[in-house]
Amino acid sequence: MPPFTVDTLNPAILKVEYAVRGELAIKAEEYRVQLQEAEASGNANHGLPFDRVISSNIGNPQQKGLDQPPITFVRQVAALMEYPELKKLAPNVFPADVIARADELYEEIGSIGAYSHSQGVPLIRKHVAKFIEERDGYPSDPNHIFLTGGASFGVSLLISMLISKPHKSGILIPIPQYPLYTATLAQHSGAALPYHLDEKSGWSTSLREIEASLAKAAQDGTEPRALVVINPGNPTGALLDAATQAEIVHLCERHGLVLLADEVYQANLHRASTHPFTSFKKVVRSLGSNVPLVSFHSISKGVSGECGRRGGYFECANVDNGVLAMMYKMVSVGLCPPLAGQIGVDCMVRPPRAGEPSYELWKRETDTIHAALKDRTAVMASRLNALPGVSCVDSPGALYLYPKIEVPERAAQAAREAGKAPDAFYALRLLDATGICVVPGSGFGQKEGESHYRLTCLCPGVEEYVGKLEKFHKEFLEKWA
Amino acid sequence: MPPFTVDTLNPAILKVEYAVRGELAIKAEEYRVQLQEAEASGNANHGLPFDRVISSNIGNPQQKGLDQPPITFVRQVAALMEYPELKKLAPNVFPADVIARADELYEEIGSIGAYSHSQGVPLIRKHVAKFIEERDGYPSDPNHIFLTGGASFGVSLLISMLISKPHKSGILIPIPQYPLYTATLAQHSGAALPYHLDEKSGWSTSLREIEASLAKAAQDGTEPRALVVINPGNPTGALLDAATQAEIVHLCERHGLVLLADEVYQANLHRASTHPFTSFKKVVRSLGSNVPLVSFHSISKGVSGECGRRGGYFECANVDNGVLAMMYKMVSVGLCPPLAGQIGVDCMVRPPRAGEPSYELWKRETDTIHAALKDRTAVMASRLNALPGVSCVDSPGALYLYPKIEVPERAAQAAREAGKAPDAFYALRLLDATGICVVPGSGFGQKEGESHYRLTCLCPGVEEYVGKLEKFHKEFLEKWA
Numbered sequence A, B: 001m002p003p004f005t006v007d008t009l010n011p012a013i014l015k016v017e018y019a020v021r022g023e024l025a026i027k028a029e030e031y032r033v034q035l036q037e038a039e040a041s042g043n044a045n046h047g048l049p050f051d052r053v054i055s056s057n058i059g060n061p062q063q064k065g066l067d068q069p070p071i072t073f074v075r076q077v078a079a080l081m082e083y084p085e086l087k088k089l090a091p092n093v094f095p096a097d098v099i100a101r102a103d104e105l106y107e108e109i110g111s112i113g114a115y116s117h118s119q120g121v122p123l124i125r126k127h128v129a130k131f132i133e134e135r136d137g138y139p140s141d142p143n144h145i146f147l148t149g150g151a152s153f154g155v156s157l158l159i160s161m162l163i164s165k166p167h168k169s170g171i172l173i174p175i176p177q178y179p180l181y182t183a184t185l186a187q188h189s190g191a192a193l194p195y196h197l198d199e200k201s202g203w204s205t206s207l208r209e210i211e212a213s214l215a216k217a218a219q220d221g222t223e224p225r226a227l228v229v230i231n232p233g234n235p236t237g238a239l240l241d242a243a244t245q246a247e248i249v250h251l252c253e254r255h256g257l258v259l260l261a262d263e264v265y266q267a268n269l270h271r272a273s274t275h276p277f278t279s280f281k282k283v284v285r286s287l288g289s290n291v292p293l294v295s296f297h298s299i300s301k302g303v304s305g306e307c308g309r310r311g312g313y314f315e316c317a318n319v320d321n322g323v324l325a326m327m328y329k330m331v332s333v334g335l336c337p338p339l340a341g342q343i344g345v346d347c348m349v350r351p352p353r354a355g356e357p358s359y360e361l362w363k364r365e366t367d368t369i370h371a372a373l374k375d376r377t378a379v380m381a382s383r384l385n386a387l388p389g390v391s392c393v394d395s396p397g398a399l400y401l402y403p404k405i406e407v408p409e410r411a412a413q414a415a416r417e418a419g420k421a422p423d424a425f426y427a428l429r430l431l432d433a434t435g436i437c438v439v440p441g442s443g444f445g446q447k448e449g450e451s452h453y454r455l456t457c458l459c460p461g462v463e464e465y466v467g468k469l470e471k472f473h474k475e476f477l478e479k480w481a
Helices: A011-015 A023-040 A072-082 A096-109 A122-136 A151-162 A180-187 A207-220 A242-255 A280-286 A321-333 A339-349 A359-385 A409-417 A422-434 A462-480 B011-015 B023-040 B072-082 B096-109 B122-136 B151-162 B180-187 B207-220 B242-255 B280-286 B321-333 B339-349 B359-385 B409-417 B422-434 B462-480
Strands: A145-148 A169-175 A191-196 A223-230 A258-262 A293-298 A312-317 A453-456 B145-148 B169-175 B191-196 B223-230 B258-262 B293-298 B312-317 B453-456
Touching (some): A011 A180, A011 B321, A023 A422, A072 A096, A072 A359, A072 B072, A096 A339, A122 A339, A151 A180, A151 A258, A180 A191, A180 B321, A191 A207, A242 A280, A280 A293, A312 A321, A321 B011, A359 A462, A409 A422, B011 B180, B072 B096, B072 B359, B096 B122, B096 B339, B122 B280, B122 B339, B151 B169, B151 B180, B169 B180, B207 B223, B223 B242, B242 B258, B312 B339, B422 B462
Parallel strands (some): A169 A191, B169 B223, B223 B258, B258 B293
Antiparallel strands (some): A145 A312
């Protein structure tokens, strides 16, 4: 047998699925190259029914075509860290607070070309702890914080540690979920124990669903190790209320579960007065609970949108020192998180304050981003809801909508014949017709027989964008009626 | 049982060991904090017999205290990518070739705050392919290149894919080795199949040793999947000659092995006329071999020394398209390598050329780094060899020396009583007495009964540094005679 073919690989790898950059995204990339090459060769006739690809498959605000501008403060600090001589070479370019911040970080870190402490720069972890303390009103220990190359890295580490018995250890995940969870569970031969969110009540979380999933796991002989909560939700955008959060903590106590709180969208709140964010750290502390909690945050979302830097952190609460030592050992093998990401974390947890030179610009920039996202989400939800056969929860948080679509029976039939889920079939047609790339609901999970797709609310020119979606949808219904 | 203690973790995690940031490095970090706090409190009496910690445990050239300056060209390009407005705001600061490079990258990438293609920016992969073609004289396909967050990331991915049967699949690794390999094998329940390098002949690689390890694996019922070669060696600094490389390729053909070539030190050559570097890609192509080869490179070593950016790449040759698709899928789950690292890769594979504005400074900077490393390695090897009970191969490459030490029997006895390997005992004493942190040979592997340690050749002030090592060694021998 040849030594390196798919048949010879670790079989767990074959089971990994990650729809956000799956078949649709690969095809969209091919279209992008096709358009680029036609343009480069001066050939206006590229043979596609659209002039550009719109990547609504991934929460990537600064990507070309979306072009959400970076926060100036972040980039100024980062540029000074890259090239400290700029302070002298371009003395009037940087505001005093930017220079002070870069000086303070340089004093601690030295060159950003050096590996840092494996857990992340100690001073930046102190700043993260202070941010958490101010957010929650409870102490946070910098030694229990791990800076990471994005939240995904931390989630993957935790899952790899928790799956103690291949195929026998399980982790509760919401359905729909962000497919990082199922992908990482597949990679580490862990069982995904699904609990369904309730679309009718705005994707609320029901304790009864979680208990039912636990009961099924017990029947199957699967040991549940942890419960994943995504709050604000991805792809749903839902926010948990504090009462449900308290019930979740008590459930974890009763069942001996580690609570994994994915809170990367905590700053993306469109209706904060009615749908506020409360961290699980605050809930756990306010209840005096001893539930082990690991909370994840990221610089890729929020108003920062600095996906390419690869930065984030996780905080451990009620986690045994022996386990913390194991985490330290494991992150050491990878040496350290990217320094550019760590600098990004520092800027996220210590933005300019009122009165500081950078504050006004920062405020204007971040207000603009918040407002645009809020407005686009509301407009898109309303227009999608007006379409026949589409219903869409108007997300109070995160960056996405997750509309439900009724795929006509004839289309579903054609999908089955092509070996595809009906929503994947719909999404492929949408891409082929409009250049809009979304992710089919089958990538996130949904109830049997249902169809959804996730799209981001990041695309500017919402009128043109939704117009294309509407036109396609109506034509699709006509064609397959 | 409490839900999250060491006993409840994935048992493979417990078996992971990574000495480079292990017990010694943790203690060194504690000493560093102790010195820092004493200084901050104005208390000159810090209670330690040294005034600073010297981290010789890790190849981290730009870290504080070593302070190898970054290459100006790299940092100028990076600063412009962070804050493109600088082009207008500081028009006279950047040479024309830096601006042209940043413009070209910006045109392709857009904001570095966006996720890139999961495999890395296509244009940068094209540049890597061109670099490889110029180095080897054989074609390279950008679609077979994966940019990574450092070489470690790629190695870990490959090992996770290759270990198809826990505890039954094995990978051949040199002894001594860089402990990333044993750590990652432990994490994925793969068997490490050791083959010993020959210290007497300058750490040469013997085919007989590899065959013997394969024979033992066959006896044990372990299926060998791949052969790791580290060239130039880590920790040995040895360089393979082309004849041995050809034999290794043929051995992989005979045994159906994937060849994993760790070539991250390819630019660190101290005696290139007698000990040149030849890539395995070139050897495989020149032999017309169909052995699947994955070669790793990094921006953390060489003259770049940009560890904190987290950048590198691997190139696949003779790798099946199905396996490439699996690799793409797996890197997609982590979204993309850090953009700062990708920019670093571009600068590494496309340095300024003669005649370009940045060339002279770049040449001076890189020549200085090469010369300092070469000189220090030679001086340190010679001085270490002059010590009683120490012998040290004078490394022709990489960043390290790996001296063998004869630990006096009384010290070995004391070590055993303390539950430590003799070289770990020696290294701990060295740290306690001098603040110098090295890594004991037991972390890299060695023959039964031998003792070594690895130290980097990155520390400036070689006279003071080696002086401390010599003084300690002599006192150690006296104390334990």
